[in-house]
Amino acid sequence: MGPFPSRLGLHIQGSGYFVLDYTQPPRRETTRFMLAFGKLEWSFVAVLVILVGAAGLFAVFLFLQLFRGHSRR
Numbered sequence: 001m002g003p004f005p006s007r008l009g010l011h012i013q014g015s016g017y018f019v020l021d022y023t024q025p026p027r028r029e030t031t032r033f034m035l036a037f038g039k040l041e042w043s044f045v046a047v048l049v050i051l052v053g054a055a056g057l058f059a060v061f062l063f064l065q066l067f068r069g070h071s072r073r
Helices: 027-035 039-065
Strands: 010-012 018-020
Touching: none
Parallel strands: none
Antiparallel strands: 010 018
């Protein structure tokens, strides 16, 4: 009697023991799963992009301050 596939990747053999299936799913399925973000994940991505952009603009601002002509009073 051969193994019976299940949704959890467990296979039940004739002896009654559970055997885990360690084979990797096809590459196309994992890519499709990773691209299927929900609203919460996309909101985290948006916040991360905004924060990284703000930090980059602040770094450019600090870099430009090195070359700014300082006025003497």
